[in-house]
Amino acid sequence: MYRLNPFVHIYQRDETVALFNPLNLSTFYCGRKEYEDLLKNPDTSLIKEEFLVEGDFNALSYFQNQFKREHEKKHLSVVYFLLTSACNYQCRYCFVESRMDYRAHTFMTKEVIDKAIELLKRNVDGNAIDILFYGGEPLLNFDMLGYTVEKVEQSGINAFFSIITNGSIMTDIMAEFIKKHHIQITVSLDGNKETNDKLRIDNNGNGTYEKVVSTIKKLKKHDILPGISCTLSSHNQCNAGSIIPVLEKFGIRSFGYNLPAENDNISFTQGEKKILVRNMLRAEEEAFQKRILEDRIINRRLKAFVEKKNWTRDCAGYRNQIVIAPDGKVGVCHGLWPDYLNASENSYFDLDVSYNGKIVDHPVWMEWSSRTPLNMPVCWTCAGIGLCGGGCAKNSLLRKGSIWEVDDDICLLMEESVPWIIWKYYDHKVKPFVNGK
Numbered sequence: 001m002y003r004l005n006p007f008v009h010i011y012q013r014d015e016t017v018a019l020f021n022p023l024n025l026s027t028f029y030c031g032r033k034e035y036e037d038l039l040k041n042p043d044t045s046l047i048k049e050e051f052l053v054e055g056d057f058n059a060l061s062y063f064q065n066q067f068k069r070e071h072e073k074k075h076l077s078v079v080y081f082l083l084t085s086a087c088n089y090q091c092r093y094c095f096v097e098s099r100m101d102y103r104a105h106t107f108m109t110k111e112v113i114d115k116a117i118e119l120l121k122r123n124v125d126g127n128a129i130d131i132l133f134y135g136g137e138p139l140l141n142f143d144m145l146g147y148t149v150e151k152v153e154q155s156g157i158n159a160f161f162s163i164i165t166n167g168s169i170m171t172d173i174m175a176e177f178i179k180k181h182h183i184q185i186t187v188s189l190d191g192n193k194e195t196n197d198k199l200r201i202d203n204n205g206n207g208t209y210e211k212v213v214s215t216i217k218k219l220k221k222h223d224i225l226p227g228i229s230c231t232l233s234s235h236n237q238c239n240a241g242s243i244i245p246v247l248e249k250f251g252i253r254s255f256g257y258n259l260p261a262e263n264d265n266i267s268f269t270q271g272e273k274k275i276l277v278r279n280m281l282r283a284e285e286e287a288f289q290k291r292i293l294e295d296r297i298i299n300r301r302l303k304a305f306v307e308k309k310n311w312t313r314d315c316a317g318y319r320n321q322i323v324i325a326p327d328g329k330v331g332v333c334h335g336l337w338p339d340y341l342n343a344s345e346n347s348y349f350d351l352d353v354s355y356n357g358k359i360v361d362h363p364v365w366m367e368w369s370s371r372t373p374l375n376m377p378v379c380w381t382c383a384g385i386g387l388c389g390g391g392c393a394k395n396s397l398l399r400k401g402s403i404w405e406v407d408d409d410i411c412l413l414m415e416e417s418v419p420w421i422i423w424k425y426y427d428h429k430v431k432p433f434v435n436g437k
Contacts, residue, residue: 009383078316083141106326115353167212175222186227191242198235228255237276241283256296314389335394384414
C-alpha cells in the first residue's frame, strides 16, 4: 500500500499543484482534481521518484547513505591567499573592518608564499585548484600577487587564478599582467552610484562608484570583462535590481549577489531580511529576462534543480578549502580571519604554512567536511535540504556558538526561493509543453 512520502512538499498556485521531493529534487505537476485522486490509481513515475512510498520507507537510511557518498569526495581544490589585511575602503557592512582593531596591517611576504606553495604541493595530489587572491584589498600587495602567480606556474601545480577586488586600484601594468596570465577578476559594486555610495566608501568617507567604473573601463580597454560581486545590505535591500542597468551599460553578463551583510553596525530583523530576499528574487527575474547570469545565489540552485543533483555544500570550506593569511597562518574560512578578532574560534585558524600533514585529514577540516544538511537532523524535513548547501558555517558559529547550528539566513532564502524555482521551472518548461506551445 502506497502513501504520500512524508518528506514531499506540496505547493499550489491557482489550479495547479506541485509535488516536490527534496530528497532527489524531482517535481510532479498536476491539476487539483488529479492531485485529489493521486492515491486511488498511483502512477508508476510517482513511485519511481519516491513521491509515493511504501509503509516501510526508511528516510534515516537514505540520509545515511547519501551522506556517506558525499563525505568520500573531499579533496583540496580552493585556496585563498589573503595578501594583506590592509584595505583602502571602509565599507560600513564589512565583516572584518567593523571589528578591526588598530594593530599594524600585515602584508604577505615571499617567504610565506614560498612555504605556502610547498604546502600546496603536499596537498593537491595532482588535482586542479582554484587560487583566489583576497584581502583586505589584494591589489595593495600586487607585487606579491604577481610573485605568487609566477611561482605557482613554475611549480607545475595546475591552478586557475582569480582576484576579488574592491576596484579601487587598476593600472595598465596590472591589467596587462591579468590578461597575460588569464586571471579571472571580480569587482565589488552594489548598484548604481546613489545606492553603492551609501555604504561602500573609501578611507576619506567618499563614495567609490566612480573609482570602480574607472577600473571596469580600464579592464575592458585590455579586453578583460570582469565579474561583479554585489553585496546586499541596508543600502540596497529595496532596490537589489539597481545593479542590472550598470551591468548592461558595460556589457557584463554575469554577477553574483552576496546575502545580507551584517556586522556590529548593521543588522536586520527577520522581517527585513524577508523583504530583502523577495526584492532580490524580483531582481533575479529581471536579470533572467535580460539573459544576465546571477551565478552566486539562485542560478547554481536552479541548475541543481534542473539537473536533479543535490546542492549540499554551498561553500568550499565544507570539504576542500584552505585560507592562507598574510602572516602564514592557515585556516578553513576567510570569514574567521583575522583570528585575533575571533579568539574563541582560534581552533579554526591555528595551522601555518609549515604544516606537514594532509590538511583535509586534519580534525578541523574533517569536522567542516561533515557539516552538510544531510548530517543535520533539524534539516531533514526542510524543502530546501537538497538546494541550500548548508548556508554559512561562519554565521552559525559567530551568531550561535557552533558551526552545527543552522544558518538562519539560508533557511529564509530557501523558504522564499524553493517555491520561486519550482514555479519558474513550471512556467518556462512545463506549462508551454502542456499547452502545446
